[in-house]
Amino acid sequence: MTRPSGVNPRLLLRRLAVARRGAPTGSADGPPTPGRGGRPPLGAERRSGAGGSGGSPPGKQSGGSSPRTITVMRRSRQFGGPAAGLVIALLLVLLLQGNGFVSTLVVDMLVYAIVAMSLDFLGGYAGLISLGQAGFLGVGAYGVAIAEAHFYPPWAAVGIALGVTLALGLALGIVAVRVKGVSFVIITLAMGQVLWGLSYQWVGLSEGDNGITVSVLPTIGPLDLNDPLTLRMTVLVVFAVVALLLVTFTRSPFGLSLRGVRSNEARLAALGYRTGLHRYLAWVIAVFFTGVAGVLYVFVNQLISPTTMDFSANGLFVIMAVLGGLGSIWGPALGAVVIVLFQQELSIYVSRWQTLMGLTLIAVVLLSPGGFWGLLRAAGRRWDAAIARRQRDVETVP
């Protein structure tokens, strides 16, 4: 994206990472590519090894660190992620088969996860945390509901909803990305509240507090979303497509230079990147996918009312993203799972679940700024260190 030829963004990013040492939040360190994941622990190991007595490595070697074990450990690191992903995908397909409470819960999680992931794309990669994302979920959902109430066929309603969301994203983006950091949070919060205010006060259009019900869902050929199972599977497919698209974006040159914009905008600008355009595009992408989630939301719940987009809902999406771990895409999906469980399950047993949720967020911000995904990443790094240690042991024996 608008990248001057001859500059390798990955290389540039590494230089930036060095340049910005000591930046306040190191929550997002990018995907665990082998080079990055392996290197720091290796260095650390080398230091501690030099300081140690030196007697232990050969002794340990006879234990289990045969080259074969190391290969197995390497493979586990290489294929562990994809394998876990596959297992989770299969599990999701299985869970969505039932008609009961569990499948409803999972569908909720998937829809919210789309929003949380979009928010992460904006927050974790562009450094712009949006506290108005529920508002755009509402735009997508109300778009469908209002269009259907005006007798548009379901597919047209979906088109209208996505078109309106995109147009709104394009228009509001001009204002929103003029600022960053705290000001951006405040402005998106204000936008979210205004959208909420419209849904609540503009009774002629939105039916106010009661919300609008949507009873007819779209159909194409054999694919009939009015069938609950088909709908649930469609949600799963859309979730997967959005997730993979977002991951692809983050690994693309655009995603890398986007992270560069977050880390050191002045430098990127000096190199000829159009940093404002980067932020704008990230914003539009995030808003659009949130609108997609809104369309799914209204089909799943068959109702949209102002409470879906109130302040509390806006905050919940940020909590999902932060708990899961900003800058990882998958982490916020995990955060959505946790928060839906808080909302739907924990609330049955604990009446003060919101207090608990707030305290959890505070604890994560204080203790693990990388969120749950940050903990997983740290575990992965420890595993890499273990591999490296064993590798060294093997190499130093003869």
Next chain:
Amino acid sequence: MPEFVAQTLNGLTLAGIIFLVSSGFTLVFGVMRVTNLSHGAVYLVGGYIGYSVINATHNFFLGLAAGALAMAALGFLLERTLITWLGRSEMAELLATLGLIYVLDDLALAIWGGSPVTINLPGFLGQSSTLPGGIVYPNGRVFILIVAILVAAGLYYLLRRTRIGAIVRAGVDDRDMVSALGINVRRVFALVFSLGALLAGFAGVLGGTVLGLYTGGDSDILLFALAVVIVGGLGSYEGAIVGSIVIGLIDNYGTAYFPAVAYSVLFIPVIAVLLIRPHGLFGRATT
């Protein structure tokens, strides 16, 4: 015409309450660079505490003092624990205070329940007078307006004419330099954060008389405060005054004359300012 005058007065009263809230918010941001999203929740809890004390003692002014002082204590506590633990990371502080909203709101819901309450003003303040021009107007609202003006003047004096104010203003400009000059910045921070919370709690009790106290009232007032700081500029005292008047009047005219889009009418000055001066009328670009 009398209708319009009454609406203008209503808008100014609202502006008074909004000023009390947003001045604390902007002061804390200006000096400490802490975006306290739980400022609205502090307002609400302060109001509720005032309500309880008024019910127990039947003394409005005792309730006003209790709500304000309790929140000042809470602010002190928060500054010494959460804000200190988080160091200087702006975004981490913002997120932690977001978590705090859920905690405070939920506890308020547990203690005071979900039904809205209104604080009644005592005696003369609870009645109405005929203003020159034949408008009958509640004394309580005039009282709020006067109090807000007095607080604004007091804050002005504190910020512009005292040594503490000089330190605070210097802190807004260059925190590290103030610290290097041998001033105990930690103490200044604790003071400023408590003062911000005190103003919010105070505003909560006053706001409880005209706006009422209800679940979600905190996010409403927070939006007002945020709109004010966008228009006026984050961290600017003058911006808080001008912004409050603009937002208070616009919101009130909007609610009175265009009820369907009142919330969005509020957004017009916000967008206008963002397009022309992204850092607010009195704000300066930071970082």
